[in-house]
Amino acid sequence: MKVSRYVLATFVFIAALEGFCRLDDYIQWGVGFFSVSSPSNLSVVDDLGKHGRPNAIFQKWRLNSHGFRNDFEVKKAKIAGQKRVFILGASESFGLFESDGMEYPAQLAKLLEEQGYQNLEVINASCAGMSLPDVRIYYEKFISRFQPDLVIYYPSPTFYLDDPPPTVAPGKNTDTGTIFEVRLLAKTRILLKKNLPESLKARRLKWLIGKEIEENRPEWVWHVAPEERLKLFEEDLHDFCDEVQESGSKIILATHASVLGTPDQTFDTQQYLEWRRYYPRAGYYCLLEFEKLSNVIIESVGEDHGLSVLDIDKSIPKTKEYFSDFVHFTDSGSEIFANMAVGVVAVKLDLDRNNSVAESMPRYVDHPNGKMKSKPPG
Amino acid sequence: MLFNSFEFAIFFPIVLILYWLLNKRWQNVLLLAGSYFFYGYWDYRFLSLIFISTIVDYLSAINIFYLREKGELRKSKFWMLLSVFANLGLLGFFKYYNFFTEPLVSLFSSFGISTNINTLNVILPVGISFYTFQTMSYTIDVYRGKISPTRNLLDFALYVCFFPQLVAGPIERAGALLPAVSNRRRFNSSQFIDGIHLIFWGLFKKVFIADNIAHIVNDLFALPNPTAADVAFAGFGYAVQIYCDFSGYSDIARGCSKCLGIELCLNFNFPYIARNPSEFWKRWHISLSAWLRDYLYVPLGGNRKGPLKTYRNLMVTMILGGLWHGAGWVFVLWGAYQGLLLCVHRFWSQCAIAKLNGENQKSMFPNVLQILTMFQFTCLGWLIFRAESVSQLKNFIIGLSGLNFGISVPGTLKIVLLGALLFSLEYLVVFVCKHDINKIFRFPIYTNAVIYAMLFYLFVFYGASAKSFIYFQF
Numbered sequence: 001m002k003v004s005r006y007v008l009a010t011f012v013f014i015a016a017l018e019g020f021c022r023l024d025d026y027i028q029w030g031v032g033f034f035s036v037s038s039p040s041n042l043s044v045v046d047d048l049g050k051h052g053r054p055n056a057i058f059q060k061w062r063l064n065s066h067g068f069r070n071d072f073e074v075k076k077a078k079i080a081g082q083k084r085v086f087i088l089g090a091s092e093s094f095g096l097f098e099s100d101g102m103e104y105p106a107q108l109a110k111l112l113e114e115q116g117y118q119n120l121e122v123i124n125a126s127c128a129g130m131s132l133p134d135v136r137i138y139y140e141k142f143i144s145r146f147q148p149d150l151v152i153y154y155p156s157p158t159f160y161l162d163d164p165p166p167t168v169a170p171g172k173n174t175d176t177g178t179i180f181e182v183r184l185l186a187k188t189r190i191l192l193k194k195n196l197p198e199s200l201k202a203r204r205l206k207w208l209i210g211k212e213i214e215e216n217r218p219e220w221v222w223h224v225a226p227e228e229r230l231k232l233f234e235e236d237l238h239d240f241c242d243e244v245q246e247s248g249s250k251i252i253l254a255t256h257a258s259v260l261g262t263p264d265q266t267f268d269t270q271q272y273l274e275w276r277r278y279y280p281r282a283g284y285y286c287l288l289e290f291e292k293l294s295n296v297i298i299e300s301v302g303e304d305h306g307l308s309v310l311d312i313d314k315s316i317p318k319t320k321e322y323f324s325d326f327v328h329f330t331d332s333g334s335e336i337f338a339n340m341a342v343g344v345v346a347v348k349l350d351l352d353r354n355n356s357v358a359e360s361m362p363r364y365v366d367h368p369n370g371k372m373k374s375k376p377p378g
Numbered sequence: 379m380l381f382n383s384f385e386f387a388i389f390f391p392i393v394l395i396l397y398w399l400l401n402k403r404w405q406n407v408l409l410l411a412g413s414y415f416f417y418g419y420w421d422y423r424f425l426s427l428i429f430i431s432t433i434v435d436y437l438s439a440i441n442i443f444y445l446r447e448k449g450e451l452r453k454s455k456f457w458m459l460l461s462v463f464a465n466l467g468l469l470g471f472f473k474y475y476n477f478f479t480e481p482l483v484s485l486f487s488s489f490g491i492s493t494n495i496n497t498l499n500v501i502l503p504v505g506i507s508f509y510t511f512q513t514m515s516y517t518i519d520v521y522r523g524k525i526s527p528t529r530n531l532l533d534f535a536l537y538v539c540f541f542p543q544l545v546a547g548p549i550e551r552a553g554a555l556l557p558a559v560s561n562r563r564r565f566n567s568s569q570f571i572d573g574i575h576l577i578f579w580g581l582f583k584k585v586f587i588a589d590n591i592a593h594i595v596n597d598l599f600a601l602p603n604p605t606a607a608d609v610a611f612a613g614f615g616y617a618v619q620i621y622c623d624f625s626g627y628s629d630i631a632r633g634c635s636k637c638l639g640i641e642l643c644l645n646f647n648f649p650y651i652a653r654n655p656s657e658f659w660k661r662w663h664i665s666l667s668a669w670l671r672d673y674l675y676v677p678l679g680g681n682r683k684g685p686l687k688t689y690r691n692l693m694v695t696m697i698l699g700g701l702w703h704g705a706g707w708v709f710v711l712w713g714a715y716q717g718l719l720l721c722v723h724r725f726w727s728q729c730a731i732a733k734l735n736g737e738n739q740k741s742m743f744p745n746v747l748q749i750l751t752m753f754q755f756t757c758l759g760w761l762i763f764r765a766e767s768v769s770q771l772k773n774f775i776i777g778l779s780g781l782n783f784g785i786s787v788p789g790t791l792k793i794v795l796l797g798a799l800l801f802s803l804e805y806l807v808v809f810v811c812k813h814d815i816n817k818i819f820r821f822p823i824y825t826n827a828v829i830y831a832m833l834f835y836l837f838v839f840y841g842a843s844a845k846s847f848i849y850f851q852f
Contacts, residue, residue, distance in 0.1 A: 005823060006823075008824075009823045009824055009826075009827045010827075012824050012827040012828065012831075013827040013828075013830065013831050013834075014831075016827060016828045016831030016832070017831045017834065017835055019831075020831060020832060020835040021835070024835070024839070187839060191838065191839065195384055196384065197384060197385070
C-alpha cells in the first residue's frame with residue numbers, strides 16, 4: 001500500500017510538472033493550456049514539400065494562418081501599390097537562437113520601416129529543414145500566388161551532403177500533426193542540450209557519428225567536396241532562379257555563412273561535430289570545401305541570372321558573437337545580414353522613401369556590367 | 379563540483395545507491411573516496427592540504443590524550459598548540475599572506491627600508507576556512523577533555539572531509555559528527571524523505587532566488603555613482619542573495635547528509651526575524667558563531683570579567699570573525715560593525731530603559747518594529763561586507779545622502795519580488811508552522827508532490843546558470 005502511494009505521488013509529481021510547463025507557456029507565450037505546442041509541429045510535409053505549419057505555436061515561434069513566421073495575416077491579393085518581399089530559406093532564415101523579433105527577416109522589416117519605406121510587407125516564409133527542392137515546389141505552388149515583388153533566398157547548400165540528397169517527393173499529405181505532446185519532454189531536451197558539459201556533448205556526437213560510419217564502407221565518408229552534389233545544387237539553384245524570374249518576381253541570393261574555420265579551435269571543433277551529426281558522410285575538409293564551392297556557385301548563378309548576391313559569408317565574422325552555433329546567427333549576426341539587405345531591397349524594389357532619411361543610407365556600388373554586389377555598411 | 383551542477387546530479391545518486399548497498403565499514407570507505415573525489419574535482423593539488431590537516435590533527439589528538447592521561451600537561455599543550463598553529467598556518471598562508479605582507483612592505487618602505495618580501499599569487503583552496511576550524515575544534519575539545527580521540531584514521535579522515543559539509547560548512551563538532559560517522563547507519567525512510575525535502579528547498583533558494591538576484595546585485599554594486607535607491611536595493615538584494623545562497627547550501631548539505639543517514643547541525647534559523655544582534659548571531663551561520671564563542675570569546679574571558687573587557691572580547695571576536703570571511707579591510711570593518719552592534723545591544727539591554735521595555739515584549743508591535751529595525755542594520759552590514767573596497771563604501775554613503783530615488787539598473791524590482799517570495803515562505807514556516815519546517819514536509823503526500831513539482835520546475839527551468847556559492851570564497 002505504501003509503495004503504491006509513493007508510485008501514485010510520483011505520477012502526481014510528473015503530472016504537476018507537465019501542468020506547470022503548460023501554465024508557464026500560457027503566461028510567457030500565450031499558448032493555450034490544451035493547445036499543441038512542440039518544435040516538430042512547426043513544420044509540415046505535404047504536396048508543397050516541407051514548409052511552415054499554419055497556426056503552429058511553440059514558445060516564441062508563432063506562425064500565421066499560412067505558416068509564415070509573421071505576426072500579421074497576409075492576403076493573397078495585394079493592396080494597390082503594396083510591395084511584397086518574401087524570405088525563403090531554412091532554419092537560418094526562420095530564426096532559431098535569436099531573441100524574438102531579431103531574426104534577420106524581422107530586423108530587415110524593422111529597418112525598412114525605420115528608413116521610411118511605406119506600404120511594404122516582409123514575409124518570412126522560411127522553415128527549419130526546408131531544402132532547395134522544397135523551396136522551389138513551395139514557391140511554384142504556393143508563394144507565387146501571393147505575387148511577391150522580391151524574393152530573398154538564403155540557401156543552405158549542405159543539405160546536398162545528406163544521404164540521399166534532397167528531393168521533393170510529391171504526394172498526399174500524410175502528416176496529421178501532433179495531437180498531443182508532453183511539453184515537459186521538449187523542455188527537458190532543450191535544457192539538457194544547453195547544460196550538458198561540452199566534453200559529454202562531444203563524446204556523444206562522436207559516438208553517434210562513429211555509429212553511422214561503422215554501418216557503411218570506409219569510402220562512404222567524403223574527404224573532399226563531392227562534385228556530383230555540387231552539380232546537383234547548381235542545377236537546382238538555376239531552376240529555382242528561373243522559376244522566380246519567370247513568375248515576374250525579382251530575386252536576391254546570398255552566400256552561405258558558417259562558423260567553420262574560426263580561429264577559436266575549441267569552438268570550431270565543437271561546431272564541426274554538431275554540424276557533422278546531420279551529415280555524417282562529410283569530413284571536416286569536405287564541409288569546409290563544400291561551403292566554399294557552394295558560395296562560388298551561388299555567385300556564379302547570380303551573375304548568370306543578373307541577380308544581386310549578398311556576400312554574407314565574408315561579411316559576418318566567424319565568432320561566437322555572431323554565430324550561436326555552426327550556421328545559426330545571434331542577434332548581432334542577423335543584424336549584419338539585415339543591414340546588408342536593406343539597401344539592396346530598396347534599390348531592387350525602387351521604393352519611395354522619406355528624403356530626410358536618404359542621407360543616412362549606406363552607399364552601394366553598381367557593378368560595371370549592371371550587376372550589383374552589396375557591401376556591408378561601414 | 380557544485381551542488382547545483384550536472385556533475386553533482388550524477389555523482390550523488392551513484393554514491394547514494396552504492397552507499398546503501400554496502401555495510402558500515404565499506405560505507406565509510408565509499409564516503410571517504412567520494413569526498414576526496416568531490417574535493418579533488420576542483421583542484422586535486424589541494425587534497426594534500428586536507429591530508430596534512432588530517433594527519434597532524436589525528437596524531438596530535440592521540441598524543442594530547444595520551445599525555446594528559448600520564449599527567450604531562452605541558453607536553454599535551456604542546457601538541458594542542460602544534461595542531462592549532464599548523465591549521466592556522468595553512469589558513470594564514472593561503473588566505474592572508476598578501477593581506478599582511480602588502481601593508482608590511484608599505485610600512486617598511488615608508489621608513490625607507492626596502493624589503494625582499496614578494497606578494498604571491500596564492501590560490502585560495504576552497505573550504506580551507508571551514509575544515510581547518512573543524513579540525514582545530516577537535517584537538518581543542520580533546521585537550522579540554524570534552525571528547526576522547528578516535529584511533530580510527532578512516533573515521534577521522536571522513537570527519538574532516540565529509541563532502542556535504544566540507545567546503546562551506548556547517549562547521550561540525552567532533553562530539554556530534556564523529557559518533558555519527560563511527561556508528562552504524564540504518565536506512566530510515568522518514569529521514570531520507572526529509573533529506574530530499576531539504577535538498578529541494580536548498581536548490582530552490584540557491585538556484586531560483588539567489589542566482590537570479592545575483593546579476594542585478596552585481597550590477598548595482600558595480601555602479602560608480604549609485605543613487606540612494608540603488609544603495610538601498612543593493613543592500614536588500616544582497617541580504618536576500620547571501621541568505622538564500624548560504625542557507626540554500628546548508629540545506630542541501632544537511633539534506634544530502636540526511637539521505638546518507640547522518641545528521642548535521644542546523645546552520646540557519648530564520649536569521650532575518652532576529653530582534654537584536656545577539657539573536658541574529660544565534661540564528662545566522664550558527665556553527666561559526668558557536669565556534670567563535672567557544673574557542674575565542676569564552677577563552678578571552680567572555681562576559682565574566684566586567685563590562686569593559688566584555689566589550690573588548692566582543693569586538694576582538696567579531697573582528698576576527700570578519701577577517702575569517704576574507705583577507706580584506708571591508709571584512710575587518712564588517713566584523714567591527716557587528717561587534718559594535720553587539721556592544722551597543724549589550725549596553726542597551728542592561729540599561730533601565732531597556733528593562734522597562736521588557737514589559738512590552740509580549741505585544742506584537744514592538745517585536746515587528748525590532749525585527750524591521752534589526753533587518754535594516756543587517757542590510758547596512760551586508761553593504762559593508764559586499765563592498766569591493768573602502769572607497770566604494772564612501773560612494774554608498776554619498777549615494778545615500780544624495781536622497782535621489784531613481785533606479786539605475788533595469789530589473790531591480792525583481793529583487794523585491796524574489797525577496798517578497800522568500801519572506802512569504804519564511805513567514806509560512808515561522809508563524810504558521812511555528813518554526814517547524816518539518817510541518818511542511820508532513821503535508822499530505824499528494825500536496826507535497828504538487829508543491830515540490832513547482833519548486834523543481836522553478837529551479838530547473840528558471841534557475842540562473844550554475845554559479846558558485848558565495849561562501850566558497852571564504
